[in-house]
Amino acid sequence: MTKALIMLISAASMLVLLAPVASASQGMARRGWQLGRLDEAHIMQRLEWAPRYGINEIQLSHGIMMNIDAINDSERVRRVVNDMVARAHAADPAIRVFVWAHELNYRPPDDSADVCLDPNGGGQALLQVRREAYRRALRACPEVDGVVLMFGSARLEPWSATCGCAWCRNHTPAQKAQLVIEQVKSVVVGEFKKELMVRTFIHSPEQLRWIGEALRATSGVSVMPKCVPQDWEPYYPHDETIGRVGNKEQVIEFDLAGEYWGRGALPFCMPDELQYRLQYDRDHGAVGAVGRIEDVFGTPNEVNIFAFSRLMQNPDEEVDAIWRDWVTERYGLAPGSPGSARLIACLRRTFDIGRKMYYVKGFWVFDKSSEVPETGRAPRMLEGRSIALYDPAWKGVDAELKRPTDRTLDEIAQEKSEAIWLSDLSLADLEEARANLRPRDYEDLHQRLTHQRRCAEIWRWVADAIFRYQLCKRQPSGRQRALVEGDLRQLEALAARMEADYGPLAYPGNPRRIRALVADIRSEFGASRQAAANEPPLLLQGIEAESVGPRSAVITWESGAAGDTRVEYGTALPAYGAETSAGSQMTRHHRVELTGLQPATRYYFRVKTRTADGREMVSGDFRFKTPAATAQGRKGT
Numbered sequence: 001m002t003k004a005l006i007m008l009i010s011a012a013s014m015l016v017l018l019a020p021v022a023s024a025s026q027g028m029a030r031r032g033w034q035l036g037r038l039d040e041a042h043i044m045q046r047l048e049w050a051p052r053y054g055i056n057e058i059q060l061s062h063g064i065m066m067n068i069d070a071i072n073d074s075e076r077v078r079r080v081v082n083d084m085v086a087r088a089h090a091a092d093p094a095i096r097v098f099v100w101a102h103e104l105n106y107r108p109p110d111d112s113a114d115v116c117l118d119p120n121g122g123g124q125a126l127l128q129v130r131r132e133a134y135r136r137a138l139r140a141c142p143e144v145d146g147v148v149l150m151f152g153s154a155r156l157e158p159w160s161a162t163c164g165c166a167w168c169r170n171h172t173p174a175q176k177a178q179l180v181i182e183q184v185k186s187v188v189v190g191e192f193k194k195e196l197m198v199r200t201f202i203h204s205p206e207q208l209r210w211i212g213e214a215l216r217a218t219s220g221v222s223v224m225p226k227c228v229p230q231d232w233e234p235y236y237p238h239d240e241t242i243g244r245v246g247n248k249e250q251v252i253e254f255d256l257a258g259e260y261w262g263r264g265a266l267p268f269c270m271p272d273e274l275q276y277r278l279q280y281d282r283d284h285g286a287v288g289a290v291g292r293i294e295d296v297f298g299t300p301n302e303v304n305i306f307a308f309s310r311l312m313q314n315p316d317e318e319v320d321a322i323w324r325d326w327v328t329e330r331y332g333l334a335p336g337s338p339g340s341a342r343l344i345a346c347l348r349r350t351f352d353i354g355r356k357m358y359y360v361k362g363f364w365v366f367d368k369s370s371e372v373p374e375t376g377r378a379p380r381m382l383e384g385r386s387i388a389l390y391d392p393a394w395k396g397v398d399a400e401l402k403r404p405t406d407r408t409l410d411e412i413a414q415e416k417s418e419a420i421w422l423s424d425l426s427l428a429d430l431e432e433a434r435a436n437l438r439p440r441d442y443e444d445l446h447q448r449l450t451h452q453r454r455c456a457e458i459w460r461w462v463a464d465a466i467f468r469y470q471l472c473k474r475q476p477s478g479r480q481r482a483l484v485e486g487d488l489r490q491l492e493a494l495a496a497r498m499e500a501d502y503g504p505l506a507y508p509g510n511p512r513r514i515r516a517l518v519a520d521i522r523s524e525f526g527a528s529r530q531a532a533a534n535e536p537p538l539l540l541q542g543i544e545a546e547s548v549g550p551r552s553a554v555i556t557w558e559s560g561a562a563g564d565t566r567v568e569y570g571t572a573l574p575a576y577g578a579e580t581s582a583g584s585q586m587t588r589h590h591r592v593e594l595t596g597l598q599p600a601t602r603y604y605f606r607v608k609t610r611t612a613d614g615r616e617m618v619s620g621d622f623r624f625k626t627p628a629a630t631a632q633g634r635k636g637t
């Protein structure tokens with residue numbers, strides 16, 4: 001038997017023990033998973049686990065099918081869908097299976113977007129072909145329960161059709177999307193009596209407005225927004241269509257797998273974030289949620305699947321209790337035991353490590369993947385994926401990142417050093433829990449956290465190199481050039497260490513990608529003979545919220561030199577909203593009590609220290625949640 005197979009079997013046998021779902025009472029009625037790998041054994045295994053997690057909906061997507069035509073064109077897809085639906089219904093008739101479809105799945109031979117949608121004119125033939133595709137597919141897979149329809153990333157997005165006829169000119173982008181929804185609905189709902197769920201996935205704020213408008217004008221469909229607009233980004237606001245699509249069932253889509261946060265190789269444990277999002281969704285009328293689970297089972301990120309199930313049952317459940325149950329069931333650590341508290345602290349922190357490592361001041365800037373970007377000449381993602389597109393409160397930070405200053409670079413260095421420092425804390429917690437852990441669990445966690453620590457170091461220099469290169473292009477100077485060169489040499493050394501310790505295929509933090517980035521910056525910039533190490537004036541460390549009660553919290557930190565003590569805090573980024581006044585005392589050990597807080601509320605804060613000679617450092621964002629007024633105070637993270 002191969003080693004991989006043995007590992008697979010041991011992972012599977014472990015999972016059988018997990019039964020996160022208590023008896024369902026209230027909570028979300030529709031609880032789903034998305035499966036995206038065309039692999040029969042893999043699909044059937046997850047289907048077998050689904051009832052234990054309270055799952056009553058399955059969506060087949062991505063590697064299985066992105067267009068309804070996949071059923072018509074591929075005998076294998078047809079067979080997998082039919083087997084899958086039969087197995088799901090046999091296991092539990094209440095489980096419903098949906099298939100994914102993009103429209104318009106059509107591109108004219110000349111590749112232009114000059115396509116007519118006039119349903120009574122030039123668009124008739126095309127719309128007839130598209131309706132017929134759904135008829136054929138639903139005849140071939142008659143037991144499928146519904147179709148999830150979307151427009152973003154379709155071969156031809158309906159609002160992109162550029163026909164100049166009177167109908168096309170006189171209809172808005174929203175009306176064109178509505179037309180396509182109605183066409184598909186006439187077959188899926190009208191002829192086959194199945195459910196049509198419209199996914200709001202889009203690529204720009206105006207498209208989000210159009211799909212919202214189209215949905216408000218349509219009846220007889222359900223809606224699936226992501227928890228955030230466009231692609232997964234933990235700082236993004238909630239998708240604006242949530243709660244704003246008229247009286248329709250809404251099922252909210254989540255990524256439990258960290259597509260852009262390490263894809264299971266790095267821990268990204270986010271039960272607290274899931275609660276924050278699910279409570280909002282429930283409060284805005286959502287009746288369900290569906291999670292992406294590929295690449296999660298067998299990794300510590302499985303806590304996301306576990307917590308997702310529990311929170312769909314009751315979005316208000318104490319997240320601490322979910323964590324305690326998880327480490328008991330998965331790692332055999334009894335609640336209240338020293339190992340349990342240590343392991344929870346160790347893993348809970350990985351959400352903060354990941355977001356501080358992959359994002360810059362809340363912005364997604366590097367690459368549309370979990371990897372180091374291969375080009376360093378511009379923070380590419382800052383254009384199409386800026387949060388400011390979806391929440392104007394971020395416009396100031398957006399402008400700053402597009403024209404970074406020395407101060408910006410200091411703040412980025414502080415934020416990245418926080419990811420490294422938090423990684424060290426998690427590794428220390430793991431050592432404390434080691435005596436209570438099974439050796440194979442300890443080794444698995446140690447390998448992942450060490451890898452994460454290394455990546456935090458890589459991204460620290462990636463961030464400095466990319467933003468300092470921007471600064472240097474605007475204000476060329478020998479000193480800045482030497483600092484960029486210093487970053488590139490750090491990265492070359494890290495690429496060599498990654499290759500030595502993890503091999504040429506290391507992921508994330510791949511040595512070839514790191515070297516490509518270095519070469520890309522040098523191709524524009526040339527190598528400098530001088531190299532200098534970027535050492536920010538005054539790193540802040542040990543930033544923590546302690547004694548968090550319903551109405552107060554104590555913030556503490558240390559600074560490398562004596563300085564003043566200020567905390568910005570509030571319930572929304574990036575404005576925070578309140579700032580404590582600077583005490584006159586100059587110290588290295590800082591302590592501030594925040595009072596007048598609201599119970600059961602998530603707070604964000606950052607700390608600031610200015611020395612007597614005027615050097616100032618500002619931390620990245622931290623967060624804590626106040627307990628409900630009746631509960632005991634607890635330590636925040």
Ligand SMILES: [Zn+2]
Nearest residue numbers: 116163165168
């Ligand atoms: Zn037309």
